[in-house]
Amino acid sequence: MNTPKLRTLRGDCGGGFKQGLPHAQVDELGVYVPAYRIAPDCGDEWSEERFRRCPVASINQMSTVIKYYHLHSAKIINISDVIKNPTPALLDALYVLHNASLERDNKIKMRQVDHG
């Protein structure tokens, strides 16, 4: 569902969630949606995380970094080919992406083992 009204309540791709959004709750910092409502499969560690804006819109800002990470992982480029003088922030972001990818792969393997 992506009606104009729902889109507005979701913060128009990047803004804060607004009251009236399905599954939204309110705490002292404002409107949020629990992670398990957005991604029911996110696991115990993340399920209680409080999202205050659309995570898809937020991750779109990271698209360049994610693209570099995948190209680097596939040995198609070196990060230094595209960013000559990287900031510690970029290096940390790549490290976070790497760990998240390993966690995702482990989760998939564990599921395969659990389901025979």
Added chain:
Amino acid sequence: MALSFALSADIQISVWITCDKSVSCDEEARSTYLSTGDLSGVSIGDDATEFIIKPLSAHEREQTEINAGAHTRSELGMFLSNQKPTDLEERARWHDALTLAERSALAQYDQYLSRCYDELVRSALVEIVGAEGSPFEIIQNIRPENHRQLAIIELVCHIQRLSLLGDKKKEI
């Protein structure tokens, strides 16, 4: 909304400091600007002073800490600094109970942090638009003193947010 950190240490961006008379914003907008670079709640007048800064690479950051005295800083001072209570009265009583050696170590560590801030600004402040001479020396001449300190702290906030990911961003 854009990324609040920079990918490359080779870029330059303009920032403004909120204690400038030609810059106006409420406390929430100020906090948002310092932590994300979002200028939407900040009004910048024509006379506002524009600072051009660059993010620091890992090597440049390490060098600023070495220049500030990272190899000779007080480890006890750092340990005590991390223990400081946040409540003002509690902190005052906590400080009062320290031994003279502990107070001295804490003071040395605070001086080291202050030198770190200075070195960060020295390395990352490229230009003050319209001002001639070393931008770092111009900052040092800002008066009154609390405005000089505020200018340095705000510039450091911008340099840090551009250069580092921050702990919260690593979690989410």
